[in-house]
Amino acid sequence: MAMLQRRILKRTVEEAKNKLSFYRNRTLTPCSSFSTLSSSSSSAVAAAASDDVPRQLPPFDYQPKPYNGPSADEILEKRKKFLGPSLFYYYQKPLNIVEGKMQYLFDENGKRYLDAFAGIVTVSCGHCHPEILNAITEQNKLLQHATTIYLHHAIADFAEALASKMPGNLKVVYFVNSGSEANELAMLMARLYTGNVGMISLRNAYHGGSSSTIGLTALNTWKYPIPEGEIHHVINPDPYRGVFGSDATPYAKDVQDHIDYGTSGKVAGFIAETIQGVGGAVELAPGYLKQVYDIVRKAGGVCIADEVQTGFGRTGSHYWGFETQGVIPDIVTMAKGIGNGLPLGAVVTTPEIASVMAQKIQFNTFGGNPVCSAGGLAVLRVLDKEKRQAHCADVGSHLIGRLRSLQDRHDIIGDVRGRGLMVGVELVTDRKEKTPAKAETAVIFEKLKELGVLIGKGGLQGNVFRIKPPMCFTKDDADFLVDSLDYAISKL
Secondary structure, three states: OHHHHHHHHHHHHHHHHHHHHHHHHHHHOOOOOOOOOOHHHHHHHHHHHHOOOOOOOOOOOOOOOOOOOOOHHHHHHHHHHHOOOOOOOOOOOOOOEEEEEEOEEEEOOOOEEEEOOHHHHOOOOOEOOHHHHHHHHHHHHHOOOOOOOOOOHHHHHHHHHHHOOOOOOOOEEEEEOOHHHHHHHHHHHHHHHHOOOOEEEEOOOOOOOOOOHHHOOOOHHHOOOOOOOOEEEEOOOOOOOOOOOOOHHHHHHHHHHHHHHHOOOOOOEEEEEOEEOOOOOEEOOOOHHHHHHHHHHHOOOEEEEEOOOOOOOOOOOOOOHHHHHOOOOOEEEEOHHHOOOOOOEEEEEOHHHHHHHHHOOOOOOOOOOHHHHHHHHHHHHHHHHOOHHHHHHHHHHHHHHHHHHHHHHOOOEEEEEEEOOEEEEEEEEEOOOOEEOHHHHHHHHHHHHHHOEEOEEEOOOOOEEEEOOOOOOOHHHHHHHHHHHHHHHHOO
16 A cells, blocks of 8 residues: 555656646736636636646736745745754645735745635635734834733723623633633633643644643644643544544543543543644534533533634634534633734633632733734624625535535545534545545645645644635635645546
């Protein structure tokens, strides 16, 4: 099997090199207007169709600015010299992305790409959205930084708007700079409030890479061999690969068993993503959180929802991922899409839990600074104004439907899962054994880039395509993505 996979990879890479020039000219040649096609472009489309090549990227009336900066090779050399060796990049020849507009990105040569990964699920409203840019720019002109030792309306306005989006008594907001910071603060709150230490998270989870949150994360590729404290990882309620399929009850029983046999009977808290992001867009078994929240609270713990990737309407059906499970957490963490690219995160909890933080000074230098607060408030307003939750539901349903039709035709697609615009496509070499198609995933990943589609990869074996674009992603974009994936698979 290994030899076959190497042959597949070699053959596909050679084929890609032969056709690379053709793809560049076909899909992404800069022009004054993307809304019209010249006669020569029409000829190119006809030629492409005869070779069963996917159609062009959807029209987009935008001209990227000429780029006169350093080349990709020069930047890569500088990265290797001055930045940490733990940094990684996508693709055999990494992309030099120099400009973005809504759901599209442009490289140094002006080539346009469909961004189906949104800066790792971070660009919610679209790259360089004009209303968000304006809010940031206007605030920058007045005041960039002062900290919360002084009053400023931006942080208060943003906190009020964010609290209005939360159910129940989740009304107290703490601003931080990232998802890792948010989850670290949430874990601190849980331990202080309950007086207990033990935390529970799921296998296959990702909750951050700081020295504290690395313990909550349960993927060995992201973990360093350091002390993790009192953290235990229970069986993941994965409907596709889980030992109990979609039956939530036996997974919940594993949590109870851990409390009964692995603790004093008391825990500090339980944390989970509703759809695991880095783990490969794994949606938890239906009804799982409702059972587990009850178990954890009876053991004196609090329940934390990690909404870093699922929040703000991305799932389409609900504004928050935890709502798909019919629960209300005690603490909610968020980041990424909250700022559309700004370094911004937040923790929202109840007044009762928040009160324990007043025992000492709790301070964050940059958390909720005027610029990020102005930008974050603009994000909430844009999401409402443009009805992005409903848009995610509509476009996501179309996308998932087309992907499942593709699954019917290609045995390599083992599973299509997710909600709205948070979708995973898992590739396997054997549907019965569910053997991860690692080499094939890598080949298709490169092929999609050549075709003009940028997606993410996830799962412990790196065999899951993560499709999580900016929320302005359209049905035409979805069709282009699926057609490109169909073509790439057919060329294996």
